[in-house]
Amino acid sequence: MVSIIIFLPSIMLSGIMFPIELLxxxxxxxxxxxxxxxxxxxxxxxxxxxxxxxxLVVILILAICVCGILLRKVDK
Incomplete structure (x- = not known):
């Protein structure tokens, strides 16, 4: 259910379903x-x-940093 809540808006707002210029x-x-x-x-x-x-590379690096920080908090 959560994946649909995230996936559908990302597809609709990204320009895959229709041109982003229409938004x-x-x-x-x-x-x-x-x-x-x-x-x-x-x-x-x-x-x-x-x-x-x-x-995409910047988003990947940010995601890795956030995951690293969150995993350190979970280990404590």
């Missing part, structure tokens, strides 16, 4: 938070560009 600017900004939108942009572009991959 209001506020929803467009929220959609850029989800890694799905950046992954879709990497796959949709005809040429590989590092600038499209960089946000």
């Amino acid at each position: 209001p600017k506020a929803f467009e900004m929220v959609g850029k938070i989800f890694p799905v939108s950046w992954g879709y942009k990497v796959m949709a572009d005809s040429t590989f560009q590092l600038e499209n991959l960089l946000p």
